[in-house]
Amino acid sequence: MKFFKVKTVSETLSIIAEQFHPFRPPIKLPITEACGMVLAEDVISGEQVPHFARSTVDGFAVRAQDTYGASDSLPAFLDITSRIEMGRAAQVLLKEGQAQAIPTGGMLPAGADSVVMIEHVEEIGELLNVYRQVAPGENVIRAGDDVERGELVMSAGHRLRPQDLGVLSAIGRTEVQVFPRPTIGILSTGDEVVPTEKKELAPGEVRDINSVTVGAIAQQHGAIVIQGGIVRDDYELFAARARELFAQVDVLILSGGSSVGTRDFTVQVMQSLGEPGVLVHGVATKPGKPTILAKAGDKPVMGLPGHPVSAQIMFQLLAVPLLERLQGVRARQTDVRLSAKLSRNVASAVGRTDYIRVKLEERADGLWAIPVFGKSGLISTLVESEGIAEIPENKEGVLEGETVKVYLIQ
Amino acid sequence: MKFFKVKTVSETLSIIAEQFHPFRPPIKLPITEACGMVLAEDVISGEQVPHFARSTVDGFAVRAQDTYGASDSLPAFLDITSRIEMGRAAQVLLKEGQAQAIPTGGMLPAGADSVVMIEHVEEIGELLNVYRQVAPGENVIRAGDDVERGELVMSAGHRLRPQDLGVLSAIGRTEVQVFPRPTIGILSTGDEVVPTEKKELAPGEVRDINSVTVGAIAQQHGAIVIQGGIVRDDYELFAARARELFAQVDVLILSGGSSVGTRDFTVQVMQSLGEPGVLVHGVATKPGKPTILAKAGDKPVMGLPGHPVSAQIMFQLLAVPLLERLQGVRARQTDVRLSAKLSRNVASAVGRTDYIRVKLEERADGLWAIPVFGKSGLISTLVESEGIAEIPENKEGVLEGETVKVYLIQ
The missing domain is CATH 2.170.190.11 (Molybdopterin biosynthesis moea protein, domain 3.)
Known part of the structure; x- marks a missing residue:
């Protein structure tokens, strides 16, 4: 096996932007079904707006x-x-x-x-x-003061928001060419993982919560989710199920595999799906380091860590931009994170980006981010956190009262 | 007709919070269909998590x-x-x-x-x-370190995000009680307004873009939209169609009515739907002043201004919180607006909240909000704007470089 250097978050995001593109042909949709979809055409007005003075x-x-x-x-x-x-x-x-x-x-x-x-x-x-x-x-x-006949109204790559649908209506467009929703397959691995429907757990078993969480985030970002179920730590079985699911979807997510054996399996399975294979093997983050990104043909394949907090953060951070790329979204120029003051000192390490779950609190002097630590605190941090604060890779930590950027969890 | 004082935005939001509540019985849903829905029950864990050390x-x-x-x-x-x-x-x-x-x-x-x-x-x-x-x-x-049997995991009023579904899975919940999606009826008025499907406009006609825009925003916020079509400026016809639609939905939106006659009709129609009637007649904002809020029985009725920019801003500002109230969402404590520096002087008036459409630009010294003005600029401001900057009611204006709060348009 080749060795891969751990990549930073920004390096990984650049790789995603370079490597992945929409590979399904555009579809035509009525505008009433196109909210959130991404334009696959430049929209040129066939009319003047207004069409009379x-x-x-x-x-x-x-x-x-x-x-x-x-x-x-x-x-x-x-x-x-x-x-x-x-x-x-x-x-x-x-x-x-x-x-x-x-x-x-x-x-x-x-x-x-x-x-x-x-x-x-x-x-x-x-x-x-x-x-x-x-x-x-x-x-x-005057007629045409707002839009002239032949004018470019919106460009391909624009994600359609409610007001954009209004604009399309204004120029008489009832249908538009958009990129289709990507399908995403989620396959969980691990001998301890059982379906969420299982009522009575045997000792040693845990329910498969990552496919529920990751599936819901994928849906929020326009994907169609195909749940591939759970596969045991057996290479042949794992590889066969992955290949089968991979053939049906545009993106494959391999979730779990926190044990050493499974981790090796995951890389092997990812490599076996096709060229060019693994692009990123480990991301310099905490949590989420054992995240793997591969490409097989046009399709991305991502291996997520098994820990629910890590899996959620890494999916949000890397798989959401991936889904946007496959939908043809133009790169976002704007930093949509909130600024908040961190309520306590948090240590980090240079060269690594840390993500901390936080509650947000509006105080007289502005917005504060309060790190959420539970007892052993998995469930409570999951429920209480409203955002993810980032400690950038060039910092050794953040002092109480220093401003951090916070991704809102919605 | 009674006279009503124009209310500020914060007064109107307080009235919304006091007056409106979920009035439909909760429903039981599989958790895989519950993302974005609001819990109607306190979720108590029936299990220990983890259930073994x-x-x-x-x-x-x-x-x-x-x-x-x-x-x-x-x-x-x-x-x-x-x-x-x-x-x-x-x-x-x-x-x-x-x-x-x-x-x-x-x-x-x-x-x-x-x-x-x-x-x-x-x-x-x-x-x-x-x-x-x-x-x-x-x-x-240890067993139960994360959640003890009998522990409150999430409270009623919590909007379910992806990770919350993961938590519900972890404790073995496959179904939850949530408040049903509210249905919202949209009725457009105006003799000049024609359906968006109309291909060739006659002189004097414009397409009904507000019901498209407002309908899409309502769907983004969990509502089921019933389009009531367009009604002419005729009181009897308008009142009859409004009553009919009102009976079918949880929230009624009357859109348009920019002419003086229609504006009077709108108030009369709103009053005719039931007690207590009009609560707010005019909101101290620019744009959006001629917005009207009424209550008939348990149901809200809102009259939106006809101008597309005004209609969109007022719907986002007032109808979205209204939809959240009907879904039982606990009041949000956090200010989710971005902070940005305004790129030019903007005048306002004390006692009035101004909303300006802005593009956002990430510069070396932080996020800047650039007001979007077009030529006569309706369509271009609609497409280009990425956010709505607020000039608070206690300010006479904002100077270039001053920080403003910006609602992101998504």
């Missing part, structure tokens, strides 16, 4: 030149010739010296180039006194 | 007293009498002067009280040299 205020459509010089003491006098209704075409041509009543959002009539606000006029029967001059284009959005 | 390291199970005084120069000598296998009961009693090989997670045999790490021993056939003493309980998690 609209008033942005309640008032009167006019020719701006007819109002020039108008003031409180010397109003312009115009004839009201029509009233424009919402949702209807403005059908009466506006001529010199004329005005037409128009609501916010109403269509500007031909001949008009601006709108005087209702606050600056006085209606006397069919006569309009205008007390303020307007410039051409004032209080009007 | 486990080793936390690879090593040898021993009686601590047999190792007392052991050191590199003066090891303790023990007899290896058994090897414990993962997932199996430890069946051989450990007696004085004995050791049993044990893997991480393996079951501690009766008679043993601690584990010596493999790094601190030397195996010579069936003889074990122990070079370091251990204390009773060292490297061992």
Whole structure:
């Protein structure tokens, strides 16, 4: 077996960004089913938005030149010739010296180039006194002002949020090309691991909680989960089940294998799935060091540590970006972590990134991150933690009151 | 009609917290379907976790007293009498002067009280040299150390995250009582508004983008959306459609009504649905002021402004907490907004909370929020904005470089 150097988190994330890409063809979806999906096409508008000149205020459509010089003491006098209704075409041509009543959002009539606000006029029967001059284009959005026909509205790689669906609706798109949801297979290993449904545990057995946790995080990030069940610490059996599941999915997760034997099996199985094989064998983090990343053909395969806290943190930290890559998400430029002051000294080591589960507390002087340590504290840290604080790889530790970055757990 | 004072955002949020509660009976769900749902029961463990004493390291199970005084120069000598296998009961009693090989997670045999790490021993056939003493309980998690039978693991009102499902699995829970997803009905109003499916718009028409945007946000927050379509500016028709939809749902949203007539209709319709009626008529925000909140029986009814940016911000700001209340979520203690420096001066007014759409940019000196203004800029601000920055009600504005709080748009 080749030897692999342990990689830092940022090195591993760079490897993920370089190595993995969407490899399934895009699909077409109705926009109402596309929230959270990633655009596989550049969206070019086939329409002008708005597709007619609209008033942005309640008032009167006019020719701006007819109002020039108008003031409180010397109003312009115009004839009201029509009233424009919402949702209807403005059908009466506006001529010199004329005005037409128009609501916010109403269509500007031909001949008009601006709108005087209702606050600056006085209606006397069919006569309009205008007390303020307007410039051409004032209080009007022209056709195509917002989007021109042929304009790029959104690019491929954009993850569709609710307002993006609104924008697609505005330009008349009811379907879009998106990358399909990746399927993720989860295979748990370990002689002690039994299905979560098992009611009465025998001595020595524990339930398979990682596939539940990891599966739910994967779903939150757009993946379709296929639970592969649990396999014993037997190389042939393990390899056969892994190959079978690997053939059905886009991403394979091997969970568990905390024993020395299983760890070796995991690497062998990962190598056996195809070239180029293992890319990262160990990540310089605490917890989570025994994490393994491989690539077989186009597909990623990840070996997660067996400890539930390690498994969750490493999946969040590395597998979520992996799922985003497979969905074609453009790299995020923004650091979405919260800043919080750490409530106690925490030691670390240079060259290693530490992750600490924290509760968050809003105090008068800002947000504080309180490390969650239980007794032997697995369950309690799992339930109580609201975020994961990061001690960067270039620090020997963090002092009480120092600011750390916190990933929110949601 | 009664007159209502405009409320601030925080007053409105307090009214929401006081007035609304889950009013549908809890349902029982398999935990694999419960991610994001809110617990309607206190979860008490029926089991001990772990349910047997486990080793936390690879090593040898021993009686601590047999190792007392052991050191590199003066090891303790023990007899290896058994090897414990993962997932199996430890069946051989450990007696004085004995050791049993044990893997991480393996079951501690009766008679043993601690584990010596493999790094601190030397195996010579069936003889074990122990070079370091251990204390009773060292490297061992005892049965029930993590959770005792009868212990409260999670309380009602807790929103289930992936790791919580893992914890439920660990204690053998496969189903939980949760509050059902609220149903939300969305009814759009306005003579100019046409369905998003309409291909060719007539002059004066615009597509109904708010029901798409608001519907998608509601789904992100656990609601089941019933689209009520579009109703014309006609009181009788509007009131009849609103009553019909109201009867089917838990929350009714009336969207649109930017014209003066529709605005009056909206309040009348909201009042007609039942007591106590309108609670908030206008919120001191920019944009979003013409937002209306009412209660009819147990159910909330909200009137949203017609402008897409206003509608989205007000829905996010007020309807999302409302949906959380109906799902029984305990009030969030943590401010989950990011801190960012604003890239330009922005004026505001005391007594009013302003919301500005921003792009986020990571710079050497931290996170910056760049206000997004388009030409007439509706679509471009919708697509480009990554967050909503808040100018608090007690400020006249924010200067360039001042820190603001930013809600991330996801």
